[in-house]
Amino acid sequence: MKAHEELFFLVKNNRELLRNLLPREDADRVMSDVDACLSLGPDEGAVRLRRLLQRYKPVRKWLEEELYGESERLRSQLPGYPKVPLLRYVCPCRECGYEKLFSQAPDPLPLCPEHEEPLVIAEEKGLGRECA
Numbered sequence: 827m828k829a830h831e832e833l834f835f836l837v838k839n840n841r842e843l844l845r846n847l848l849p850r851e852d853a854d855r856v857m858s859d860v861d862a863c864l865s866l867g868p869d870e871g872a873v874r875l876r877r878l879l880q881r882y883k884p885v886r887k888w889l890e891e892e893l894y895g896e897s898e899r900l901r902s903q904l905p906g907y908p909k910v911p912l913l914r915y916v917c918p919c920r921e922c923g924y925e926k927l928f929s930q931a932p933d934p935l936p937l938c939p940e941h942e943e944p945l946v947i948a949e950e951k952g953l954g955r956e957c958a
């Protein structure tokens with residue numbers, strides 16, 4: 827999800843929480859502005875929401891935390907969260923299913939333990955070739 831969409835849906839799904847972060851005397855007015863922004867959809871709405879909510883320090887802090895802070899750090903520790911894109915290297919031999927994952931291009935290229943062929947990046951294997 828793009829950052830502005832994240833902001834938009836965060837606000838949309840947490841209206842009550844947001845209201846509690848606002849100064850009591852402003853809450854009603856700001857929430858009606860918030861609803862007006864939400865009705866514009868994620869693209870335009872998010873830009874206006876950001877401008878509107880930045881004025882309130884507790885809200886700004888909450889948004890920063892949710893979007894970029896602690897929660898992001900915690901999310902990144904969940905199993906299955908992609909940390910760095912992994913590169914998949916495979917044996918070039920047609921029949922061989924050997925593969926190995928790297929977070930950056932290996933140098934030198936490792937060999938397939940069975941065929942002793944240097945591995946190729948998975949997208950380049952195509953059909954593979956005949957190997958002894």
Ligand SMILES: [Zn+2]
Binds near residue numbers: 940
């Ligand atoms: Zn192999």
